Amino acid sequence: MSIFNISVLSLVFVLSCSSGDSDSNDVPTNLNVDISIIGSDTNNPNGNGSGTVVVSASANNAVRYAFRFGNGDQISSETGTTEHTFLQNGTNTYNIAVWAYSQSGAFINESYSVDVFKSDEAFATLVFSDEFEYEGSPDNQKWHHQIIPPNNGSWHNGELQHYTDREENSFVSDGSLKIKAIKEQYSYNGSTKEYTSARLNGKVAFTYGRVEVRAKLPSTAGTWPAIWTLGANVDETGNYFGDQYGSVGWPLCGEIDIMEQTGWNKNQTISHFHWGDLNTEEYMDTGGETAVAQASSEYHIYAMEWDSESIKTYVDDTLVFELPNSTNKPYNHEHYLILNIALGGNLGGDVPTNFTEDIFEIDYVRIYQ
Template identity: 85%
Template sequence: MRTFILLFFIFIGLIGQGEAVYTSQDRDTEFRTLVFADEFEYDGRPDSQKWHHQIIPPNNGRWHNDELQHYTDREDNSYVSEGTLKIKAIKEQYSYNGSTKEYTSARLNSKFIFTYGRVEVRAKLPSSAGTWPAIWTLGANVNETGNYYGNQYGEVGWPLSGEIDIMEQTGWDKNKTISHFHWGDLKTKEYRNMGGETTVRNASNEYHIYSMEWDSVSIKTYVDDTLVFELPNTNDKPYNHEHYLILNIAIGGNLGGDVPANFVEDIFEIDYVRIYQ
């Protein structure tokens, strides 16, 4: 879904809001009511009442952005143990619908949609070069192949659906994370994007909280209490309707980059997911 244009942020998108630290008193809206959560206090497959595995490649057997993996619904690639969700990328030959790839991973859609709120994900990121973990949302009207909601909320496609990348990390710089926004201008239909980045030390060895606060005025992304980027939520943007949350690791592609020959597997470990309104 994130096209090659995403790389445009290297030139114009990195206009983040610095390393300011914000407290709850500084924020525009207080989101106090917990409306969706998974604390992963169970073992086995991710809770099927809360998560949908998106496994059908939308581009004739390929995923977007030249990614190298197949996503699966196997417990090998996503499972819960010892209080955390593990999304595991594995080097292995795997075929699906006549398309064979050399890597597998998992892509989970929340079976929950929301307009406005605070998303909080406490996680450790994979450390291996070539891995591209992400915490992000899509408008529920995207009707992307294999997504949980289908065309139930419309089918405007991407980028008119809007996309909010709460956290992404490149495969070549494991000391930073990115927040980025992609959308289609509702008036001109033109593609737009903006975003920023921040330094995150020990992202693979320590938990950090990756969050978003979204209301009718703005959308703010944070790592712990550091503001990464703030996007004004104006009427020309598709950020005033339902979105759903996505968790995944891609391998290679535009933000994954080169995968080392000795790559075997790596894990995106998630302690909890919480959405407040």
């Protein structure tokens, strides 16, 4: 199976335009406009059905910008970036007008024509799945074992394990994926740990969609299972395909914790968001929690629904938390999915001395757009 790359396609226009009546020395010059159709790729050049575009403009000697989408009102922006969602269903051609203004009000402007796809049918297309109807190691066309910690040191949050790519720690059998945490001395790159586990990065980069993971969680104290995403532009742990690294660090890449379970309360799960404000770089976080009965003995569906307006997380049909989305959050670009169990650390807590092993069992993983 091929690796999916669901990405934003940027249409870049570089030009110099006409101006209003003013001293020519005061007129902005070299208007550059980038129009990104969200979810656009070679198979879906007009977008993923959200109808959303992000427009960024820059010009010499400009102090503010304005945009008009179709026949709508002019929208002002000091930063030169704005987002707009078209509401008409189907693929339609729209006019986007852009102005760059100087301090005195002199301007240059240009118009662009773009085709954008909009659909009210939410999350109808399956873009990635693993039903685990095979035996042995996880499919390496769909999953990457991340075993190298940041800077070849230890993992974050005081975690106690080494991650491995061995079948002892992750394997598929009887229709499900098992990620197993084991108490054993294991050395990697000169460091010896008392526990091993596995961290699987999904080989799909996607912007917006619905993620579903049907899973049973470990029951033993000290275990910290998680279903989460990172921005695909992260450089610190960004080898999600094994050979790719991004350009920004955490938290500017954005993190979505669809599900985490602490090591000391196995009757509830947490959903949390960590990000850096794209304008101020200030660290932000928020989230919620919900009770989950029989989380270890019964399957539950842990899900996320993500678009340009909000990110919602669920356990089965129960809403856990909703985060409003916006252009100053790093949740309008590609993310990738991660499944893992950590031992100890911030949310694992103390590992009992009699711990031997425990399993995070996943029935299926599905991503829709």
